[in-house]
Amino acid sequence: MVPKTGHSKNLQRWMDYFHGTHTPEELSALLHDDVVFRSPIVHTPQEGKAITMMYLGAAGQTLGSDDFRYTRVFDCGDKAVLEFETRMDGVDVNGIDMIEWDGDGLITDFKVMVRPLKAIQAVHAAMKAMLEKMKGAQV
Template structure:
């Protein structure tokens, strides 16, 4: 089931368009940010974070390098470059039995990448609010 959901996610990323998020996110989705300590619960806040990420991280350097799909779980390794800083990370995604994402966790390395993402995502989130 995760295959269809991840195919839709890839379309959103490729188009750099968050309009389709509502269709693939469960109402009770939980988002785990690499820079925010507490999980963010609900479709509205998750959509906000993912929209900001699509506009910040998803630049001309962004690409998914590896993908592991198993049951309702997916791990997508990505890389990008922000202002000369190479970023390597993973999206860990779980979908419910209806094929909607109910858990989305982002992990990033190295530390200077985490710091750059924190700075740029904070600015983007402020702009989106």
């Protein structure tokens, strides 16, 4: 597991959230209002804080098992690439989170990439189910 300290201020805030309680309020405080989320599943960029929170919340609930861990971190201050590994329904998932921050330390761009194909299929199925569940709960 990647240690929680020694990162730039921006990345440290993400790691504190990631290793913490994961509340919607904490996530909201990290995101710029005009943040763009780039999913490995959805073709078009998802723009805005509300939709990004929905996708990151769903990802946390589907990918964020005890198996999830960041294995390598490339920290460039206002940009970072975090490689992760997890296991979903017997499928090994390998991917990266690419995060960019503005001058105020708010996330402006969050891209997730996943491999191999079986992993993409597992993530797609789990995310679809979780997003449908979340949308149903909002009604």
